[in-house]
Amino acid sequence: MKPQTLGWTLLMVVGGAFLIGRAVLTGAGTVYVQDVEIEVEIEDEAEEEAQVVTLQRVEQVPPNARSEPGVRLSYVHTFGLWVAAACTLGIFSFLWGDNPLYKVTEAIFVGSSAAYAMVVAFWSELVQNLCGNLLPDLMRETLIPGLKVEEPNLWYLVPLVMAIMLLWRLMPSGGWISRWPLAFFIGATAGFRMMGYLEADFTQQISNTIMPLIVTGADGSFQFWASLKNMTIVGSVLVCLTYFFFSVEHTGPVGWAARLGIWVLMITFGASFGYTVMGRIALLAGRLEFLFDDWLWLIDPLGRRLDM
Amino acid sequence: MKRTVPLIIAGTVGFVLIVSYFIPYTESWGEDAMTWFNILAAIAFVLGAGNLVKMHLKKISDQQAGWGYSAITLAAFFFTLIVGMLKIGVTPSEKYPTNAWAGPYDQAGSAFRWVYDYLFLPLSATMFAMLAFYIASAAFRAFRAKNVEAIALLTTAFIVLLGRTYAGVWLTDWIPEESIGLEADALRLDNVTGTIMNTFNLAGMRAITIGIALGVASTSLKVLLGVDRSYLGSTDD
Amino acid sequence: MYTFLRDLDRRWIFLLMGIVATVPILAGWRFPEDPSPMVRDVFHAIEDLPDGSRIFMAYDYDPASQGELHPMALAFTRHCALKGHKLYFFTLWPQGGPLIQQNIRLIERNFPDYEYGEDYVNLGYRSGQEGPIKVIVTDLRKSVAVDVNGTSLSEIPMTRDIRNIQQMDLIVNVSAGYPGTKEWVLYASTPYNIETVAGCTGVSAPYLYPYYPEQLAGILGAIKAAAEYEYTLIEEYPQLKDDPTAQEALRRMGPQLVAHVTLIVLIIVGNTIYFVGRSRGDVT
Numbered sequence: 160m161k162p163q164t165l166g167w168t169l170l171m172v173v174g175g176a177f178l179i180g181r182a183v184l185t186g187a188g189t190v191y192v193q194d195v196e197i198e199v200e201i202e203d204e205a206e207e208e209a210q211v212v213t214l215q216r217v218e219q220v221p222p223n224a225r226s227e228p229g230v231r232l233s234y235v236h237t238f239g240l241w242v243a244a245a246c247t248l249g250i251f252s253f254l255w256g257d258n259p260l261y262k263v264t265e266a267i268f269v270g271s272s273a274a275y276a277m278v279v280a281f282w283s284e285l286v287q288n289l290c291g292n293l294l295p296d297l298m299r300e301t302l303i304p305g306l307k308v309e310e311p312n313l314w315y316l317v318p319l320v321m322a323i324m325l326l327w328r329l330m331p332s333g334g335w336i337s338r339w340p341l342a343f344f345i346g347a348t349a350g351f352r353m354m355g356y357l358e359a360d361f362t363q364q365i366s367n368t369i370m371p372l373i374v375t376g377a378d379g380s381f382q383f384w385a386s387l388k389n390m391t392i393v394g395s396v397l398v399c400l401t402y403f404f405f406s407v408e409h410t411g412p413v414g415w416a417a418r419l420g421i422w423v424l425m426i427t428f429g430a431s432f433g434y435t436v437m438g439r440i441a442l443l444a445g446r447l448e449f450l451f452d453d454w455l456w457l458i459d460p461l462g463r464r465l466d467m
Numbered sequence: 468m469k470r471t472v473p474l475i476i477a478g479t480v481g482f483v484l485i486v487s488y489f490i491p492y493t494e495s496w497g498e499d500a501m502t503w504f505n506i507l508a509a510i511a512f513v514l515g516a517g518n519l520v521k522m523h524l525k526k527i528s529d530q531q532a533g534w535g536y537s538a539i540t541l542a543a544f545f546f547t548l549i550v551g552m553l554k555i556g557v558t559p560s561e562k563y564p565t566n567a568w569a570g571p572y573d574q575a576g577s578a579f580r581w582v583y584d585y586l587f588l589p590l591s592a593t594m595f596a597m598l599a600f601y602i603a604s605a606a607f608r609a610f611r612a613k614n615v616e617a618i619a620l621l622t623t624a625f626i627v628l629l630g631r632t633y634a635g636v637w638l639t640d641w642i643p644e645e646s647i648g649l650e651a652d653a654l655r656l657d658n659v660t661g662t663i664m665n666t667f668n669l670a671g672m673r674a675i676t677i678g679i680a681l682g683v684a685s686t687s688l689k690v691l692l693g694v695d696r697s698y699l700g701s702t703d704d
Numbered sequence: 705m706y707t708f709l710r711d712l713d714r715r716w717i718f719l720l721m722g723i724v725a726t727v728p729i730l731a732g733w734r735f736p737e738d739p740s741p742m743v744r745d746v747f748h749a750i751e752d753l754p755d756g757s758r759i760f761m762a763y764d765y766d767p768a769s770q771g772e773l774h775p776m777a778l779a780f781t782r783h784c785a786l787k788g789h790k791l792y793f794f795t796l797w798p799q800g801g802p803l804i805q806q807n808i809r810l811i812e813r814n815f816p817d818y819e820y821g822e823d824y825v826n827l828g829y830r831s832g833q834e835g836p837i838k839v840i841v842t843d844l845r846k847s848v849a850v851d852v853n854g855t856s857l858s859e860i861p862m863t864r865d866i867r868n869i870q871q872m873d874l875i876v877n878v879s880a881g882y883p884g885t886k887e888w889v890l891y892a893s894t895p896y897n898i899e900t901v902a903g904c905t906g907v908s909a910p911y912l913y914p915y916y917p918e919q920l921a922g923i924l925g926a927i928k929a930a931a932e933y934e935y936t937l938i939e940e941y942p943q944l945k946d947d948p949t950a951q952e953a954l955r956r957m958g959p960q961l962v963a964h965v966t967l968i969v970l971i972i973v974g975n976t977i978y979f980v981g982r983s984r985g986d987v988t
Contacts (some may be wrong), residue, residue, distance in 0.1 A: 199564040212564040217576040239585030246586060250593035254600055254718045266536040268590040269519070270543030275587055277486065277516040278551030278579065279798040282572045284509035284831040291849055305561040305855040318503040322510040329517045338473045338699055341508055345698045346477030347504045349687035350484030351497075351838055351891070359894035359919065360680035364673050367918045384650065388666055395670030396677075403678050420674070425616045427671030429623025430663050431910045434926060436602055436624075437631055438772050438906025440963040441927035443599035443725050443772020444956050446592055451729060458730060459947045460955055488895075498846050501839045505832030505845040505847065512798075512831065571828075571852045579965035583802050585857035591799070595768040599963070603721040606967050607974040611881045625968055631928045633735035657909045661740055664913060664925075698864040 178455075186467075188244070190236035191225045192217050224454075245456045249448055270359035274423035289315060289322075368396050395423045474693045480690040502586070520544065550578035623663060630660025709977050710986070717970065724966045726838040728958035735957050739933040746922030746929075747936045749874060749901045750780070755788040757873040758866075762888060763807065766799035769880035769905050774803065775953035776903040776930035777878045781807040782950060783829070783937055784876070785815045790862050792872070793826040794848075796836060796883045801852070816817050821860045834887035841892050842868050874921075875900040887910055889919050903930065931957045 160169075181187040197214040217233070224230055249264035291298050292315040295308040321340035328337040370393065374385035401413060402420030407416040451454040456464060480500055487497025492540075523537040549555075554568065556577035563569035573580050612618045629635045635656030644652045652658060689695035738749075750759070761781065765773040784791055791811075793804045801951040804826055811818050818824060826847045830836035839847040844866055850856050857863040867945040869875070875898055879885040889912075901922045904912060909925030916923055924933055930953035937944060944950040 160729075163702045197561060198970050199561050201564060209545060214500050214561065214564055215559050216558060219575075233483055235581065236950075239581055243585040243589040245662060246589040247593045250590060250597065253597065255715065258576065260675075262533070262536050263539055264590060266539040267543040268594065270545075270585050271547045271582055272591070272610040273516045273519045274544045274547035274551065275583065276512045276798045278548060279801065279829055280509035280512040281552065282829045283829045284506060287849060288830075288847065289506050289509075302568050304566045304856045305849055305850050305853075305859060307856040308849065314499065315503075315506075318506040321503070321507055325507060325510050325516065326514055328514060329521060335469045338469065339476055340510075341698065342473030342477040344507055344511075345478050345690055346479070346481040347484060347500055349477070349690040350481030351501070351834075353481075353691075354485055355685035355890035355895075356683040359890045359915075361684070362675050363894055363919060364677050364680070364914055368673065368915065384653070385544050385741055388662075391666050392670045392673075395667060396673050399671055400677065400685075402520030403674065421616060422619055423575040424671050424674075425619040426623045426663060426667040427675075427910065429620040430627050430668040432620070433622045433627025433631065434906035434909050436628060436906070436964065436967055437926045437928060437960065438723065438769075439596075439599040439602050440955055440960050441772040441906070442592065442596040442719075442769070443771070444729060444927075444959040445774075446596040447590075447725055447959070448956075449589070449592075451726075458732065459734065492822060494842055498839050498843050501832070501835050501848055505830060505835040505839070508832040560855075562853050562855050566854075569854045571801075573805070575802075575805060580802060583799075587799070588770070591767040592770055596771065599725070600718040600721050603967060603970060604717045607712075607717055607970040608714070610971050610974060611978050612975050621971065628964040628968055631926075632957065632964050634738075634961050635966055636736075636738060657738065659739070661742070664910070665742075665916075666908050669916070670914040673909055676911075676914050686812075 181455055185456055186222065188237065188240055188454050189222065190233050190240055191222055191230050192233040192236060193219050193220045193224075195231050211268075221461075223464050223467050225467075240454060244450060245448060288320060293319065322409075368393060399423050470699055471530070473699055478693060479692050481592070485691075494655065506658065516544070516548075547579070547582050547586075550582060555579070556581075583611050623667075626656060626663060630656040630658075639700075706980050709973065710981060718820055720966065720970075721963065724962045725959045727835050728962050730959070732955075733958035734954060735908075735961060736885055737932050737954065737957070739932040739936045739939075740923055740929070741934060742916070743808070743918070743924060743929055744930040745784075746901045746903075746924055747933060747940075748784070749899065749921040750783050750789070750876070751940065752819050753787065753789065753873055757789050758862075758871065759784050759789045759791055760803075760869050760872040760875045761791050761793045762795070762875055762877040762879075763804050763884065764794060764796045764884045765803065765878055765880035767803075770803065771956075772905050772927050773880060773903065773930075774806070775927065775956065776924055776933065777803070777807055778810055778952065779930060779933050779937060779950070780878065780903065780928075781810055781878050782814070782842065782944075783933075784938075785811050785824075786941055787819060791870075792827060792863070792866075793824065793947060794827040794840075796833065796887075797827045797880070798829055798831070800964050804828075806925075821855075823859055825862055826852045832881040834891055837883075837887055837891040841868075841896055841898075844868050868899060870896050872898060874898075876903075877901070878903045881908055883907070885920070887925075889915050894919050903933075909933060927953050927956050927960060 169329075170264040179249040193217050195216040197216060199212050199214060200209040201212055202209050219236065220227075220230055225232070243300045246264050246267070249260045252258055286298070286302055290302055291306055291308055292312040295306055295311060313385055321343060324336050325340040370389045372386060372390050372393065374389060376382050398416045398420035400420070401416040402424065407413050446459070448458075452460060459465070483493070483500055484497050487493040511557045520541065523541050526537040527534045527541070533556050551572060554570065554572055554577065556579075557570040557572065558576070559565065559567055560569050560571070573583065610621065629638065639655040639657075642651055642655050644650070653662065686695065690698070721977070732794075761778055761784070765777070772808060775925045793807065795804055808824065808826060811824060815934060828851065830847050842862075845857055848857065849861060857866070869892065875888060875892060877885050877900060879902060885904050885908070888900055888902070892898050899921055900919070902912060902920055903924035904926075906926035909923060912920065912923050919958045934951055934953050938950065
């Protein structure tokens with residue numbers, strides 16, 4: 160047996176034994192739920208008395224509530240928790256190198272996320288806004304009982320037709336038909352972005368930069384640090400813009416300003432790098448906490464397993 | 468027909484949105500255009516999913532390398548799609564208890580939510596958590612103080628990295644609040660980080676923002692006037 | 705030593721990173737916080753509003769950024785509920801719905817007097833990236849006719865009189881990128897002068913500073929700012945001191961500190977190898 164294969168086999172055996180030990184000895188990796196019954200009264204005009212309908216809900220409860228009445232072990236959620244842990248480890252396995260486990264988890268990710276987005280878009284936008292405006296009566300009777308739209312709005316035939324044209328792209332021929340809705344999409348994006356960016360990111364940014372270079376306090380005293388800060392901001396914006404301005408050759412005073420601009424931008428990128436690192440570590444900590452807390456029960460920061 | 472009409476559509480809708488920005492009377496035109504836009508955006512998800520299915524079905528039928536993973540992708544796709552579209556496990560909302568379809572599609576306890584909680588969430592979160600490892604490896608291998616600019620970048624990164632944790636406070640807590648009449652505590656790492664972010668970063672990012680805004684405005688104008696037609700693709704079909 | 709470090713397999717770096725993030729989590733290391741003026745600005749934007757103000761909770765994030773943004777979102781929700789504000793949850797991210805539900809779960813568990821429809825409402829997700837902002841800023845019902853339960857907005861007490869989000873006293877946006885804070889600034893806060901505060905990822909925080917304080921009343925950048933926010937919340941509401949669910953970001957600062965220091969050490973060691981190599985003629 161190759162040393163690497165032996166190492167992996169040993170790791171699997173030891174890891175598996177640890178997991179079984181944790182699960183058997185401490186109950187780690189189990190999820191408990193409580194069945195909740197909600198009674199809702201509905202008034203029926205034909206009946207004199209209000210009818211009561213009972214709705215069944217399942218709520219997750221912390222493991223330390225497992226001995227309370229009505230609380231039971233959920234096999235579906237427990238299985239789900241182990242699937243989630245396997246998916247987490249499967250993705251992490253890529254750190255060692257590309258492998259079948261990673262590819263499987265990646266394939267599941269691609270498939271489930273595409274379908275997820277499609278389902279969400281269908282229920283939240285297509286049903287509510289497209290069907291809700293075109294077929295309000297049908298929607299009220301079936302999918303959106305609370306809909307208040309009374310009459311069909313035939314203007315919504317326009318996006319319906321464009322939607323069909325867009326989906327035509329999936330057909331083997333006639334792909335050009337999808338250009339019409341695509342043009343609508345691009346044109347609209349260009350229209351609202353142009354105004355949005357010009358107002359918030361151009362004129363307003365210039366306005367934000369027009370600040371007093373000599374700052375005085377309420378009593379009229381000179382505020383050194385505030386003045387220095389404002390001068391630095393104004394100066395730094397100007398030298399950075401000089402660096403971005405390529406219509407004039409970067410020589411002489413323009414060159415010096417552009418050089419200063421590069422330094423300011425380097426400081427900016429350094430700060431961005433620092434913040435990016437911070438973000439990435441937080442994401443990793445989140446996943447590790449899931450493994451150690453929810454799955455393995457090695458830590459209990461929220462006190463969900465106190466007195467167990 | 469194939470190229471002129473799209474140009475007219477793009478120009479018209481774009482200018483309607485610009486006009487609706489300035490003239491209150493036309494505000495509702497802009498709203499309608501955007502409502503249609505949002506519906507088309509939802510259709511784009513369907514189109515994307517359709518393309519994914521088409522591509523993977525082809526891969527499977529051609530028995531290309533790794534077609535087994537394509538089968539897993541499709542299995543995950545259809546499983547998620549079916550449980551989501553049929554609202555499997557969703558109980559009616561309290562407001563409409565007799566209408567089985569009125570419950571939210573992502574209700575806690577439903578099959579679709581199971582997919583979210585135990586498949587999509589761990590996969591998606593771990594994918595991005597992996598970047599912590601790669602950023603560490605890149606820092607070790609690629610982050611070199613080769614010149615003055617790189618040194619400025621590295622120094623700022625060090626200050627921000629320390630200043631945005633308790634390490635910054637711990638290392639520079641000894642600096643007095645005031646010394647020789649000046650606010651000396653401005654030199655503490657956490658305060659220096661604040662100054663970098665509020666002054667230099669603000670200025671640098673503002674210049675970038677202004678540059679991008681001009682770029683977006685000019686590109687948009689080119690699209691609306693029909694100068695930029697790249698979105699129409701090739702002329703073959 | 706030089707050759708060993710120069711040829712070091714990157715998987716050792718991965719292992720080191722894994723260890724430095726794991727140990728503080730297992731050991732439960734915590735550190736004190738000193739809230740920055742920016743964090744205090746965000747806190748006061750919510751705190752200084754009269755009780756019962758209308759707050760539009762635009763939670764534009766997904767599981768990929770949950771580790772960074774969820775503690776922040778929960779802190780915002782908790783703060784708003786402590787102040788008795790009226791909360792309107794909404795998301796531009798398809799994967800954001802269940803995360804909003806977790807925020808609502810926090811309200812249900814900790815604020816039993818809060819009633820759905822009277823004090824908070826879930827408007828759910830709308831597609832179109834920044835498209836829905838452009839609509840709801842002038843006509844809410846054109847994009848959101850019903851809430852997530854299928855109830856018409858005109859039947860919900862707290863939305864009955866709302867025509868558009870210009871009637872909100874504050875927009876609280878938690879953003880993982882596009883669409884997010886920038887889009888709310890572009891299409892809501894700047895043109896319609898709606899007061900907005902943002903909580904965002906570390907990657908996008910530096911890009912949002914140009915909007916402060918004119919277009920954004922404050923920015924919470926990444927987990928550190930979330931921790932400071934939680935600290936400020938505990939300072940102001942001492943009843944949260946013994947509630948571990950109100951200290952999620954504070955807890956995360958342990959691995960954060962050790963990992964940051966490790967990264968600095970890695971950069972220094974990497975540069976040392978580079979300069980030693982250069983002096984030996986190994987690298988150009």
